[in-house]
Amino acid sequence: MHRVPSLVLLAGCVIFPGATRAIAQDVPPRHAQVVALDECDPRTFNPALGEEGTGFCHNVTLYNLPDHDYSTTLDELVGQAMAGTPDPGWDFEPDQLTIPKGTTVSVVDQGGEPHTFTEVAQYGGGFVEALNHGEPTVPECNGGFKNVAVARTRILQGSRLDVAGLSKGKHLFQCCIHPWMRMEVDVK
Numbered sequence: 629m630h631r632v633p634s635l636v637l638l639a640g641c642v643i644f645p646g647a648t649r650a651i652a653q654d655v656p657p658r659h660a661q662v663v664a665l666d667e668c669d670p671r672t673f674n675p676a677l678g679e680e681g682t683g684f685c686h687n688v689t690l691y692n693l694p695d696h697d698y699s700t701t702l703d704e705l706v707g708q709a710m711a712g713t714p715d716p717g718w719d720f721e722p723d724q725l726t727i728p729k730g731t732t733v734s735v736v737d738q739g740g741e742p743h744t745f746t747e748v749a750q751y752g753g754g755f756v757e758a759l760n761h762g763e764p765t766v767p768e769c770n771g772g773f774k775n776v777a778v779a780r781t782r783i784l785q786g787s788r789l790d791v792a793g794l795s796k797g798k799h800l801f802q803c804c805i806h807p808w809m810r811m812e813v814d815v816k
């Protein structure tokens with residue numbers, strides 16, 4: 629009398645994990661996460677770039693540890709960019725992403741500065757000449773934030789930009805402020 633219900637229950641347990649696995653295989657993930665990173669030093673960035681010393685760099689950084697200072701000063705950032713060895717801490721991660729068509733790329737700015745995640749035909753310079761190491765500004769970054777097309781690709785500190793509807797093929801993205809921040813998205 630008690631055997632039938634327990635068998636049904638057992639069968640249910642066997643079928644259910646199989647069904648879950650089939651769904652996981654058939655439906656591609658809808659979001660792929662990218663992070664934008666930087667280690668701006670609020671003490672040097674804000675007096676130079678923020679209005680009356682407030683607000684531009686919102687980074688929470690570790691200062692004055694005995695053996696290491698994790699932040700990058702404005703002079704260090706500009707000096708390294710001009711020397712052609714830009715700070716690798718200003719970065720999109722991962723560097724490359726392969727996604728099925730229909731996936732939204734969600735870029736979260738976990739750094740202290742604003743960035744842009746701008747699709748370009750060819751990598752090149754951004755709209756801040758001092759950071760370009762002589763590369764001309766790419767057309768997609770022209771005009772900076774006065775250009776609505778560029779402003780729409782801006783990611784403010786702590787916020788997220790979703791890029792949906794990417795066609796199949798290779799897509800190149802870069803930051804229009806820090807042009808060495810580059811990543812490739814391949815849509816299959």
Ligand SMILES: [Cu+2]
Nearest residue numbers: 743803805806
């Ligand atoms: Cu940037």
